Amino acid sequence: MQKALVILIALLGAALAQGQVTITYWQYDFKSKVEAVNELIKKFEAANPGIRVLHQTFPYDAYQQKVASSIPAGQGPDVVNLFYGWLPTWVKAGYLQPLPAEYVRMVDNEFLGMAQAAKVEGRLYGIPTAVRSLALFYNRDLLNAAGFNTPPKTWDEFLNIASKLTVRQGNRFTQLGYAMAPDGQDHHLVREVLIRQFGGRPYSDDGRRVLYGDAAGLKAFTFYTDWFKKHNVGTLGNQFFPGNNAYRDAFIAGRVGMIIDGSFAIGTIRSGAKFNWGVAELPVEKVGGRKVNYGSFWMHGLTPLATGPKQAASLKFLEFLVSEETQRYWLEKVGELPARKSLIKDPKLTLDKVFGPFVLSLAYAKATPFVDEIGQRKVMTDAINRVLLENKDPAESWRMAVAEEQKLLDAFWK
Amino acid sequence: MRPSEPARRGVSLAAREALWALAFLAIPLAFFLFIRIWPAFQALWLSLFDWHADPSQRPFVGLEHYHQMLEDRLLLKALQNTLAYTLLGVPTQILLGLGIALLLNAVTRFRDVFRAIYFAPYVTPAAAVAWVFSWMLSPNFGIVNEILGVFGIPPQPFLTSPSQALVTVTMVVVWQNLGFQVVLFLAGLQNIPRDYYEAARIDGASNWQLFRHITLPLLNPVMVFSAVIGTIGFLQLFTQVVNLNFTDQGGPLGSTLTLALYIYQQAFARFDLGYAAAITVLLFVIILAITLVQLRLLSRRVEY
Numbered sequence: 001m002q003k004a005l006v007i008l009i010a011l012l013g014a015a016l017a018q019g020q021v022t023i024t025y026w027q028y029d030f031k032s033k034v035e036a037v038n039e040l041i042k043k044f045e046a047a048n049p050g051i052r053v054l055h056q057t058f059p060y061d062a063y064q065q066k067v068a069s070s071i072p073a074g075q076g077p078d079v080v081n082l083f084y085g086w087l088p089t090w091v092k093a094g095y096l097q098p099l100p101a102e103y104v105r106m107v108d109n110e111f112l113g114m115a116q117a118a119k120v121e122g123r124l125y126g127i128p129t130a131v132r133s134l135a136l137f138y139n140r141d142l143l144n145a146a147g148f149n150t151p152p153k154t155w156d157e158f159l160n161i162a163s164k165l166t167v168r169q170g171n172r173f174t175q176l177g178y179a180m181a182p183d184g185q186d187h188h189l190v191r192e193v194l195i196r197q198f199g200g201r202p203y204s205d206d207g208r209r210v211l212y213g214d215a216a217g218l219k220a221f222t223f224y225t226d227w228f229k230k231h232n233v234g235t236l237g238n239q240f241f242p243g244n245n246a247y248r249d250a251f252i253a254g255r256v257g258m259i260i261d262g263s264f265a266i267g268t269i270r271s272g273a274k275f276n277w278g279v280a281e282l283p284v285e286k287v288g289g290r291k292v293n294y295g296s297f298w299m300h301g302l303t304p305l306a307t308g309p310k311q312a313a314s315l316k317f318l319e320f321l322v323s324e325e326t327q328r329y330w331l332e333k334v335g336e337l338p339a340r341k342s343l344i345k346d347p348k349l350t351l352d353k354v355f356g357p358f359v360l361s362l363a364y365a366k367a368t369p370f371v372d373e374i375g376q377r378k379v380m381t382d383a384i385n386r387v388l389l390e391n392k393d394p395a396e397s398w399r400m401a402v403a404e405e406q407k408l409l410d411a412f413w414k
Numbered sequence: 415m416r417p418s419e420p421a422r423r424g425v426s427l428a429a430r431e432a433l434w435a436l437a438f439l440a441i442p443l444a445f446f447l448f449i450r451i452w453p454a455f456q457a458l459w460l461s462l463f464d465w466h467a468d469p470s471q472r473p474f475v476g477l478e479h480y481h482q483m484l485e486d487r488l489l490l491k492a493l494q495n496t497l498a499y500t501l502l503g504v505p506t507q508i509l510l511g512l513g514i515a516l517l518l519n520a521v522t523r524f525r526d527v528f529r530a531i532y533f534a535p536y537v538t539p540a541a542a543v544a545w546v547f548s549w550m551l552s553p554n555f556g557i558v559n560e561i562l563g564v565f566g567i568p569p570q571p572f573l574t575s576p577s578q579a580l581v582t583v584t585m586v587v588v589w590q591n592l593g594f595q596v597v598l599f600l601a602g603l604q605n606i607p608r609d610y611y612e613a614a615r616i617d618g619a620s621n622w623q624l625f626r627h628i629t630l631p632l633l634n635p636v637m638v639f640s641a642v643i644g645t646i647g648f649l650q651l652f653t654q655v656v657n658l659n660f661t662d663q664g665g666p667l668g669s670t671l672t673l674a675l676y677i678y679q680q681a682f683a684r685f686d687l688g689y690a691a692a693i694t695v696l697l698f699v700i701i702l703a704i705t706l707v708q709l710r711l712l713s714r715r716v717e718y
Contacts, residue, residue, distance in 0.1 A: 065682040071467045086683075093685040094467035171568055172554055183662035239574050242552035243545075244660040304467060374683040378665070385666050389576055 021313040022052040023306065026077035027298075028063040032267070036333040044320050051313045071095055071303055078306035078314045079321075082126065084117050084297050085373035088412065091120045096301045098123040100315070111339050114295035117367035126299035127322045130336030132263045133293045133361040134185055134193070136283065140276040142175075142257045151258075151280035155223070158258070158283045162233035165257035176234030179247035179256045180227065182388070184237065185294075187380035189260055189282075192294035192366055194220035197285040207369035208413050213402035222394045225387040236388060262296070263358040267335050270354075281357045295365030297339060337362060371412040379405045454698065461692035465685060472688075479692035489693065491668050492676040499584055499672065500648040507588045508640055511595025512633075518596065519603045529600065533593035540590065544657030547586050548573065573658055576669040583670050587654050591647065595640060602636035603629070631714070638712045642705055649701050650674050673697050 025041075027033060034057055041053045056077070058066045064086070070076035082090060090096050104124045107115050111127070118126045136158075138151045146165055152158035162177030180186060191212070195202050200216030203209065211217070227233045234240070234256070237247025241255070251259045252272040260282065261269075269277065284291055300321050306314040320326060327338035331349075337359060338344060349359045370376050383401035386392040425433075461479050463472040483489055518528055535543065550557050551572040559569040572582045610628050619627070652674040656663050663679075664671030673693065681690035 064685075065678075068682050068685055068687065072469065089683075089685045093465055093687075094471060095685065183665065236574065239571060240554045242549040242555065244548075372684060374679055378662075378668075381662055381665065382667050385576070389571075389574075389666060 020050055020052070021309045022054060023078040023310050023313050023317060024054045024056060024076070025079045025081075025300075025317065026056050026058070026067070027081035028060045029057045030060075032334045036330060039333070040321065040326060040329070044317060047320075048313075048316060051316065053317060067095065068093075071305060074305065076305055077303055078310050079300055079317055080303055081298055081300055083373070084126070084128070084299055084367060085370040087118065087125055087299075087301075088120050088371040089373075090301075091125055092412070095303060096125045097304050097306070098125060099127070099302065099318075103127065103315075103319075110341060112295070112341055112344070112362055112365075114297065114362075114365055114367040115299075115339060117297075117369060118299050126301035127318065128297035128299040128339040129322050129327055129330050130334070131295055131297040131339045131362060131365075132337065133295050133358045133365045134188065134260055134262055134282060135357045135361060136258055136280045137251060137261055137265070137269060138258045138278050138280065139251065139254060139256065139273075140278050142254075142275075146257075151278060152283050153280075154286055154289070155283045156286075159227065159231045159233060162227070162257060163231055166232055166234045173235055173240055175255050175257070176237075176240055176250065177257045178227065178233040179237035179240060179250050179259050180233070180235065180388070181237045181247035181259070182381045182384035183377070184245065184247050185260050185262055186224070187377055187384065188294040188296075188368070190221060190224050190384070191380055192368055193282060193292045194224055196292040196366075197290050198223065203369060207371070208409055210402050210406045210409065213399065217402075218395060218398050221383065221398050225384060225394050228388050263337055263355075266354055266358075279354050279357045281361055291361070291364050293361035293365035295362060295367045297367070372408045375408045376405060379408065457691040457694045457698075460688055461695055463688050465687040475688070479689045482689060483692060483696065488668060488671070489673075489676060492664075492671045492673045495580060495669070495671055496649055496651065496673045498580060499587075499651055500645055502581065503584045503588055503591075503648045504641060504644040506584070507591050507595050507644055508637065510588065510592055511640065512599050512637075514592070514596050515599030515603055516629075518600055529597060532596045535590045536593035538590070540653040541657045543586065543590055544654055548658060551582060574666060576667040579659070579666060579669045583655060583658055586658065587648070587651065590654070591644070595644075598636055598640055599633065602633045606632045634712070634714055638709065641712060642708050645704055645708065646701055649697065649704070652678065673700075 025037065027037065034055075037055055041055055044053060045051065067076060067080060067082075067090075080096075087096070104119075107118065107124060107127055112131060114131060115128055118124055118128070136151060142165055143149075143151070143161060146161070148161050148164075152161055158178075165175060165177035167173065167175040191202050195212050195217050198216045198220040200214055200220060201211045202217075204211055212220075228235065237245075237250055237256075237259075240246065241250035241253070243249045247256070247259050248261060248265055248268065250256045251261075252269055254273070254275050266279075281291065282293060300318050302311070302314050302318065322339070324338075324340055324343060327340055327343055330336055331338055331343075337349075337355065344350070344359050344362055350356050352359070368376075379401050382404075383397050386397040386400070387394050462474060462476060464475050466472045514532065518525055518532075521528065549555075551559075553559060553569050553571045553574060556572075558572070562568075562570065571578060573579050606629065610632075611624055614624055614628060651672045655670050655672050655675050659665055659670060664675050674697070677690045677693045677697065680686045680693065
């Protein structure tokens, strides 16, 4: 017995002397991301022989649930991947630890402006490898057939093209100029893009007050709902086509002229669309008008489980995951845009026909400071749906949205 | 073992059998206590705290979450919807289940084949069912609207309409549950002794009288079971609602939101497990109350 104990202690000592640390990394299941991280871990372990990284993934639907229940039980990840919009709720519930000052300097100096959304009350809780923005996808064959050789640059051109491409047969649509998707990306479009283009601001600088209740905000909102009510751009994607991402699926099926979607949709559209398609920067209100975009990202954060030697190892792994080298690899392998300023200036990217418009948008993209992503998404989606589905007066629906969202912000910051 | 030895003193054979039975029962009982009952009490406890990943940092808030529930309009909506699902779904699936079971009971050939066909949806994953239905019910391209069109009915928005979505989801769930109801009622029907029908027929009873005075009363236990299980199922409705409108779960405009989905969103999208636990307690109380009322009102012992 004593002998066994001595051997055990000796072994433990040897392990400690070697500095062998195992850390756990979690992300949700997405084939190309899982493969990329597996490759990256191999590289990382080769360069850091004292650290082992355990990579675990879960289906997207169950991901937050797993995190919520595992970390309190002390069983979860040391480094965790999360959507930036979840950050405030995670921080409030104690699921992340703030990162040291040198990482704050790195993000401030070397990362795109939108990465600031990884801060809560001035403290940094995560860093992205890649970022996303919105752009206009268009079916070049349909546009050409209708006599349009270039994608729209202003919303007027956009509405003109959309109405020409919309085809009805009796009381049904057979083709849409634009597939509206309030619960797709259009709620971002209204909140971050249209409101600013029409001269308003969605939120106060500290993110605690809703400001879009003013005339500019209402004008932007009404402009959007009028696409449906007045301009004959088509209808809601999910009224037109079945499935969970109806607007995108309908576009891929070649039955929609234009959609607004994120750079994360490039892969799906590239592999599915059997026609000539293109990507353009989002239209502006008038020639020379303000360019605005919505940016978002997934990031890596440290959980409270990463303590002592695990904390040091986790920081090292985090640093590796957001390095220039990894971001370049990530772009090649996963097709997501790099989060570092130095990389998006690369002409190979900015001139790329598909990536280009997204990359150009990154410079002026803003990430909404969500505190209750699911609730705030519902506020905006409902504001639109009340007008589109229930014929409510836009001004009244907008007033309701302002009140509802302010209530959510107050509940979080109380 | 000496066969001549008398039964051991103190413990009779019957007592020993009972002990063995209890020993075997103890395992499922322990499972039930620790996996079902204990977490239910934990939820009650959790609902008195604000959630934090570190248990030592969960501030005690007393009944604050229960106060919060009183002013939560979305919760009220979820509650109303959940009751509407139940009131609409449970009677519909009992009536359809009983109707189809009666027809199948009259059929002797291929009965098992029919039964298998009706049962198939019940064992199909809800996500797959939801996906197929979202195609069939598509306002523009769906087969259901094609069929309605033949009769000159204009295309209906179904799941995409705030006024039709709840009824549509209920119908999908009923369709899925129907197989289970049919099997249940069929078994109930076959348990009714033939003699009763024959005796009544000799006395000159009509088909309706047979149904009204023999079938229906003797099916009562099955009906009660079906009503109770069906009610609990609808009160906990979740999977179909999530999958039938995946990008606006509980929508459009909150028209399909259920209590279970709202609890899930509070817990795992907002990490507000304290509030979620409080709503869970509410759901528990509702289910318990309704079940007790049902058992009391519906159960009648019938002897012939």
